[in-house]
Amino acid sequence: MDLRQTTDYREINSVTEVMAAVMPILSLVMENARGKQHFGLFDFLKGFWQLPLAELCQEWMFYMTDEKIFTPRRVPQGCSDAAIHFQKTMEKCFATLLYKHLLVWIDDLLLYADDIDTYLDKLAELFSLLNDFGLKLSVKKSSLYQIEVKWCGKIIDANGVRHDPARIESLRAMPYPSTAWELQQPICAINWMRESLVDYARQVSPLQRKLDTALASTRRTKRAAAGISIILNDDERAAFEQVKDMLASAATLAFPDDTATRCLFTDASDVGWAVIVTQV
Structure with missing residues (x-):
C-alpha cells in the first residue's frame, strides 16, 4: 500500500x-x-x-x-x-x-x-x-x-473537453442521502461539472434548499453535516433522480475557435437566468 x-x-x-x-x-x-x-x-x-x-x-x-x-x-x-x-x-x-x-x-x-x-x-x-x-x-x-x-x-x-465517464457513472450510482453530508457530497461534485449540464441550477435547487435548511444552524463541515439526518420528500427525490439523469447527457465543451462565428444566447425569468455560447 x-x-x-x-x-x-x-x-x-x-x-x-x-x-x-x-x-x-x-x-x-x-x-x-x-x-x-x-x-x-x-x-x-x-x-x-x-x-x-x-x-x-x-x-x-x-x-x-x-x-x-x-x-x-x-x-x-x-x-x-x-x-x-x-x-x-x-x-x-x-x-x-x-x-x-x-x-x-x-x-x-x-x-x-x-x-x-x-x-x-x-x-x-x-x-x-x-x-x-x-x-x-x-x-x-x-x-x-x-x-x-x-x-x-x-x-x-x-475536439474539446468532457467529463470522465467513470466519474459520471459513480455519481449516477449514488443512493438517496440519509444525512446532510451524503447530500452535500453529490451537490459539490456535480456543481464542479455544471458548465456541461443544461438547466442545472433549476434542477438542483430543491436539493440545495434542503441542504441549506439542514445546515442553517451549524457549521458546514463534514463532521457537522454527517451528524444531521435528513429525509427527502417526493419532490426532492425526483430532483435527485433528474440531476443524476442530466449527467448522462453532459455536453462535450468545444475549444473556442477564433475563425468560427460565435453566437451568444441569453434568457432570464423570475426563477433564474441562463447563458449559452455556440460557434459555427
Missing part, C-alpha cells in the same frame, strides 16, 4: 499569513490545448517533498509521534501555503513551456503539441528542465504519446 503522510497543522495555519497568489482557472488554461493532437501526462513523485523547507520554518513544522519528535526539512502536506507555493514554484521552473506546450496543476503536468516532431522536441525540453531543477516524476503515473488524456478529472482531446 502506498501511504501518504499528512500532518494536522490547523494551529499553525490559524496564525499563518497566507501567500497572496491564485491558482490557475482550469476551464481557461485548458483552452491552450485547443486542437492539439499529441499529449503526455506526468505526476511528480511525492511532489511537496521535492521542495526544501526554509530553515526558519522547520521548527514551527515539527510533529510528535509516540516514539519521537520529527522536524521536517521538506515542504510538508497540511500547511496552508504548501499547495500554492508548489504551484508557483513549478510555474517558474517551467516558464518556457507553460501555456504554450505545458499545463501545470500542482503536481500534475500535461504536455501537448500539434505534431509529433514538436511533441518530441518539447518532451526533451521538459526532461531537460526536470533535470536542471532536480525534480523527479512518478514512472507509474507517467503516460506518453497519447491522443486523448484524463487530466484533473476531465477527458481532453483535439
